[in-house]
Amino acid sequence: MLTIYSSDHRFHHGVELKDGAVSESFEKPARAETVLARVMATGLGDVVSPKSYDRSSYVGAHSERYVQFLAGAWNEWAATGRTCQALPLVWPVRGLPSTEVPQFIDGKLGFYSMDAGSPINAGTWDAVCSSANSALTGIDRLSGGARSAFALCRPPGHHAGREYMGGYCYLNNAAIAAQRCIEQGAKRVAVLDVDFHHGNGTQDIFYDRSDVLFISIHGDPAVSFPYFSGHADERGVGPGEGFNLNLPLPKGTAMSEFERALLQAGAALARHAPDALVVSLGVDTFEGDPISHFRLRTADYLRVGEIVERFGVPTLFVMEGGYMVDEIGVNAVNVLLGFEG
Numbered sequence: 001m002l003t004i005y006s007s008d009h010r011f012h013h014g015v016e017l018k019d020g021a022v023s024e025s026f027e028k029p030a031r032a033e034t035v036l037a038r039v040m041a042t043g044l045g046d047v048v049s050p051k052s053y054d055r056s057s058y059v060g061a062h063s064e065r066y067v068q069f070l071a072g073a074w075n076e077w078a079a080t081g082r083t084c085q086a087l088p089l090v091w092p093v094r095g096l097p098s099t100e101v102p103q104f105i106d107g108k109l110g111f112y113s114m115d116a117g118s119p120i121n122a123g124t125w126d127a128v129c130s131s132a133n134s135a136l137t138g139i140d141r142l143s144g145g146a147r148s149a150f151a152l153c154r155p156p157g158h159h160a161g162r163e164y165m166g167g168y169c170y171l172n173n174a175a176i177a178a179q180r181c182i183e184q185g186a187k188r189v190a191v192l193d194v195d196f197h198h199g200n201g202t203q204d205i206f207y208d209r210s211d212v213l214f215i216s217i218h219g220d221p222a223v224s225f226p227y228f229s230g231h232a233d234e235r236g237v238g239p240g241e242g243f244n245l246n247l248p249l250p251k252g253t254a255m256s257e258f259e260r261a262l263l264q265a266g267a268a269l270a271r272h273a274p275d276a277l278v279v280s281l282g283v284d285t286f287e288g289d290p291i292s293h294f295r296l297r298t299a300d301y302l303r304v305g306e307i308v309e310r311f312g313v314p315t316l317f318v319m320e321g322g323y324m325v326d327e328i329g330v331n332a333v334n335v336l337l338g339f340e341g
């Protein structure tokens with residue numbers, strides 16, 4: 001299987017607020033390096049750099065004004081004299097009346113985010129583009145006839161909605177790839193999200209559409225991030241009704257229950273009969289993950305890949321979360337090796 005990877009991800013590295021203090025983000029450069037090292041060590045296949053794409057390729061999944069905001073956010077922040085990372089600290093929640101975009105960067109950061117989990121520094125935009133471009137290059141390989149590809153994206157994307165960042169995500173790499181697939185003529189696409197966290201951003205982007213089926217298996221939002229989406233009764237709206245499938249699972253879920261959900265996802269996928277499948281591949285379902293609550297083991301990831309292969313659809317794997325840095329390489333690549341058979 002071909003891997004698409006850019007070392008430009010290193011330009012992005014941030015902090016997060018945890019237990020009342022600022023510390024290095026769990027979402028750090030070593031994550032992608034570990035996965036790449038494992039791709040090479042196992043001889044999974046060639047590794048290529050992403051092609052470059054115009055930023056208009058991100059519009060569709062995202063709004064034009066959000067893409068513009070992201071591209072310019074660091075410069076607007078730095079123009080105020082600050083050299084620290086940019087983080088939002090105020091949000092337009094229920095009850096606050098204004099829906100206008102603020103003129104000042106501190107207000108814009110809140111307007112275009114869901115949490116304080118996506119810091120922006122001088123290199124963030126370049127890294128974010130390289131990540132989205134990896135997914136775009138991957139989907140173009142599928143259009144060119146490949147049966148599968150692996151976009152080793154960093155930063156991840158599935159928490160980023162049409163007009164917001166959050167949860168370590170900025171551009172929704174999987175959604176951008178799925179959207180391109182449709183624009184290039186596919187009638188139906190599916191996104192299957194197996195990251196521990198609900199893919200709220202991908203859901204947001206495709207919620208009113210019937211051409212892109214979104215399925216997410218994740219920790220029950222009653223007790224897990226992102227808390228405000230991912231319930232089973234979120235099924236899509238308007239023409240999109242019935243094309244959003246959430247499969248929340250309790251804390252402590254191990255492979256037997258996870259596998260049952262995967263097979264349920266497979267049945268829904270078969271009914272949709274997509275031309276292509278994008279898998280949002282998070283491995284924070286691992287038993288040792290520092291921020292999540294499932295109990296998958298290293299060998300289970302081979303089985304996940306095997307099951308996805310049996311769906312019989314050309315598949316682009318897009319890297320999402322996974323924070324036990326010593327293990328994410330083996331676990332992510334096990335999915336790909338399981339798929340290869």
Ligand code: SP5
Nearest residue numbers: 156167168197225290291320321
């Ligand atoms: C892409 C992705 O996996 N994003 C996840 C973002 C999660 N952000 C909030 C995590 C809060 C978890 N707090 C648990 C602390 C355990 N010591």
Ligand code: ZN
Nearest residue numbers: 195196197321
């Ligand atoms: Zn996650």
